[in-house]
Amino acid sequence: MRATEVLQKCLRDALGSMHALRSRVLLRAVEAMIHGSRLTLMDLARSWPDAERVRAPLKALDRLLGNRHLHVEREHLYKAMARWLVRNKQPTIVIDWSDLKSDRSWHLLRAAIPVGGRSLPILDMVFPNGQQGSPKAEKQFLQRLAHVLPDDVRPILVTDAGFRGPWFRAVEAMGWQWLGRLRNTTYLRPVEVPDEPGEWVTCKAMYALAARRPRDFGSMDIARSNPLTARVMLHAKPPKGRKHRNRQGVPACNSNSRKNAQRESEPWLLVASPSLTLSTRQLITLYGRRMQIELSFRDLKSHRYGQGFEDSLTRKGARIEVLLLLSAMAAFASWLVGMACERCGIDAWLAPFRSRRSDRHDVSTRSCGSVEKHSCDVGRAHA
Helix, strand or coil, rough: CHHHCCCCCCCCHHHHHHHHHHHHHHHHHHHHHHHHCCCCCHHHHHHCCCCCCCCHHHHHHHHHHHHHHHHHHHHHHHHHHHHCCCCCCCCCCEEEEEECCCCCCCEEEEEEEEEEEEEEEEEEEEECCCCCCCCCHHHHHHHHHHHCCCCCCCCCCCCCCCCCHHHHHHHCCCEEEEEEECCCEEEEEEECCCCCHHHHHHHHHCCCCCCCCCEEEEEEEECCCCCEEEEEEEEECCCCCCCCCCCCCCEECCHHHHHHHHHHHHCCCEEECEEEEEEEHHHHHHHHHCHHHHHHHHHHHHCCCCCHHHHHCCCCHHHHHHHHHHHHHHHHHHHHHHHHHHHHHCCCHHHCCCCCCCCCCCCCHHHHHHHHHHHHHHHHHHH
């Protein structure tokens, strides 16, 4: 089944409300994205289905990216995909920032659902330089996310250490729950201890209390300047023994490598909504799934391991958001095909190797769908 047929069945309402010609060009662009796996304008035109020359697809793509009606209809498509991805009343949603350009001119704020080894985006918003991490941008993002999610859903938003007090308060104002991490010089104190300068301790001082078993400290106030009550937990991760090596094969000693090594060696000092009733182990497992959004960023930007968006020369925010929509729809279609492969039991045939563990997937569900789609295209071409 072609990606066009899959999306037409699953996103019938959102696509049906669009102009027929615009919907057709959008679906063909998604097919080009799946077939070529490259998210640049020229590469999409070269992968255009049934095209003999590049000129016509390139012109159609250029008009699609600049279509002001599609800029408005973009959230309706995300909302339709979210209905398939959100399957319970309290889903786990991972949220993070990422630089889209090497010059840091544009930044991506993404909300994604971790499923099948990868996270699938349900909302992407692009902000110019200077707005990354700003409370105004994050509140605007939360408002748009509330529009995308079903009305009866109360999600758990999982974030890294870059999201702090203003974000947690904004999430609580929406009636949702949050799970984050504290690092560096953020101060904490137990709620029953008097608010005196000597009673506050830094995150690094808490690291000394880390043990092999996760510890739950109960309710504590975080951020001395503007205290916020949160549930605090501490988890010491076992070392994985990984080494970042340079071209000579020796461990890298540059500042970026040392910074990443220090971050990964630190224990997880997690904070959660006081109303969150999950156990400490469950919350640590939820936070561990946050890494899937980092993998999705690599899949998006890397020209070696992903879709090569870092090679894109698109510079306008609205056009970038349309490109991100194409990537999200392609990932959604691949995930649906991968789910069908797992249901039919043919996912093991598409894996590059066989795992020794029967309870472990060799590849992500989305990758399985992409491989199956490519195999069908090759078979159709040789038929």
